[in-house]
Amino acid sequence: MADDLEKGLEGVLVAESELSFIDGDAGRLIYRGYSIEDLARGASYEEVLYLLWHGELPTEDELAAFTDALEDEREVSENVLATMERLADADERPMAALRTAVSMFSASEPEDDADPGDLEATLRKGRRITAKIPTALAAFERYRLGEEPVEPHPELGLAANFLYMLTGEEPDDVAAETFDQALILHADHGLNASTFTAMVIGSTMADIYSAVTGGVSALSGPLHGGANQDVMEVLIEIDESDLDHREWIEQATEEGRRIPGFGHRVYNVKDPRAKILQERSEELAEEGEGKWYDYTTTIERYLTEEKGLVEKGIAPNVDFYSGSVYYQLGIPIDMYTPIFAMSRAGGWIAHVLEYQEDNRLIRPRARYTGPSDQELVPLEKR
Numbered sequence: 130m131a132d133d134l135e136k137g138l139e140g141v142l143v144a145e146s147e148l149s150f151i152d153g154d155a156g157r158l159i160y161r162g163y164s165i166e167d168l169a170r171g172a173s174y175e176e177v178l179y180l181l182w183h184g185e186l187p188t189e190d191e192l193a194a195f196t197d198a199l200e201d202e203r204e205v206s207e208n209v210l211a212t213m214e215r216l217a218d219a220d221e222r223p224m225a226a227l228r229t230a231v232s233m234f235s236a237s238e239p240e241d242d243a244d245p246g247d248l249e250a251t252l253r254k255g256r257r258i259t260a261k262i263p264t265a266l267a268a269f270e271r272y273r274l275g276e277e278p279v280e281p282h283p284e285l286g287l288a289a290n291f292l293y294m295l296t297g298e299e300p301d302d303v304a305a306e307t308f309d310q311a312l313i314l315h316a317d318h319g320l321n322a323s324t325f326t327a328m329v330i331g332s333t334m335a336d337i338y339s340a341v342t343g344g345v346s347a348l349s350g351p352l353h354g355g356a357n358q359d360v361m362e363v364l365i366e367i368d369e370s371d372l373d374h375r376e377w378i379e380q381a382t383e384e385g386r387r388i389p390g391f392g393h394r395v396y397n398v399k400d401p402r403a404k405i406l407q408e409r410s411e412e413l414a415e416e417g418e419g420k421w422y423d424y425t426t427t428i429e430r431y432l433t434e435e436k437g438l439v440e441k442g443i444a445p446n447v448d449f450y451s452g453s454v455y456y457q458l459g460i461p462i463d464m465y466t467p468i469f470a471m472s473r474a475g476g477w478i479a480h481v482l483e484y485q486e487d488n489r490l491i492r493p494r495a496r497y498t499g500p501s502d503q504e505l506v507p508l509e510k511r
């Protein structure tokens with residue numbers, strides 16, 4: 130048994146997967162062989178979900194049936210709605226509300242008694258979770274605003290329907306397409322921390338609701354999905370600061386601040402998803418306020434060109450430009466990480482299903498560094 134310790138499991142292979150591949154030196158990401166650029170520009174989030182779950186892109190008929198099946202599962206139970214309302218009234222964070230909602234979805238699962246090894250049933254459960262997440266999240270936001278939830282729109286796809294349920298207004302084509310693209314870009318990314326968490330839970334043959342709830346929990350941290358919100362908070366801090374944005378980043382670097390949205394365990398160059406979101410951010414800036422885009426590009430230029438971070442393999446990751454895209458779409462800042470979860474749920478489910486096809490319990494070891502041969506002193510004498 131090897132005794133090498135790989136802190137943070139860096140570079141450790143734990144499974145085979147056909148789902149996604151990252152070339153961290155070339156800045157390339159593929160889902161089942163298709164480049165992320167082609168998928169973002171030529172497919173919808175529903176097509177990408179189908180690709181991840183079924184292995185191939187759907188035909189028109191397959192997509193229509195798949196989309197109908199997702200639409201049929203959008204509604205959430207009265208219990209989930211009541212809980213979203215209570216959590217909104219209690220000023221709870223949306224990521225915590227989402228974690229609770231996914232866990233609660235299982236209470237109305239019609240195939241609750243399915244055998245844990247019945248992967249067809251697991252796939253159907255995964256579809257229900259994916260369809261319901263936008264409804265629960267949007268309801269939470271409506272309650273926070275003191276409004277009633279908006280019923281799902283039967284004519285709109287998952288991305289446009291989410292924006293519709295959030296605001297009660299149908300999004301324009303630019304907003305709907307941009308948001309759909311953002312969902313595609315976040316759908317899968319190898320064995321990142323939240324996907325691995327979902328896989329570990331799935332490897333015990335626990336149900337998919339538990340695996341997705343665990344994924345949401347792992348994603349919530351600032352080193353993972355929480356960074357998109359942190360980036361926007363930095364941009365707002367710059368906007369409210371007395372310093373010019375160039376001076377702000379100089380000072381922040383001097384103080385040794387770690388800039389969110391920079392650095393990645395796998396990429397040594399700019400994340401290809403950041404490049405696509407940068408284009409979206411620039412387009413939105415041309416229509417509206419240009420300053421957010423200016424702040425991000427100034428930070429990127431300063432850190433990469435002047436501070437040479439890119440030579441150390443630290444470059445913008447997906448979160449660096451997603452924040453300003455969502456902000457320009459009018460989405461509340463603390464919804465950014467839940468939106469990441471809304472998309473990544475598709476990847477978590479795909480990985481759990483793939484792993485369970487040839488399941489083996491995931492159970493690593495730790496090197497014990499504690500004492501041995503301790504003598505137990507009775508409680509009253511300690």
Ligand code: CMC
Pocket residue numbers: 137321351352353354355356386387388389390391392393394443446447448
């Ligand atoms: N700004 C400045 N320096 C950085 C940054 C940054 N954002 N990120 C890493 N470094 C430096 C770090 O100081 C260290 O330098 P040194 O070796 O001189 O001490 C070196 O890079 C390695 O950092 P690390 O934390 O050991 O690297 P890691 O692979 O464990 O961490 C990371 C990767 C993403 C946690 C880290 O880059 C980070 O904290 N970034 C900011 C948060 C962020 O944007 N997270 C989103 C990740 S992408 C989306 C996702 O997958 O969820």
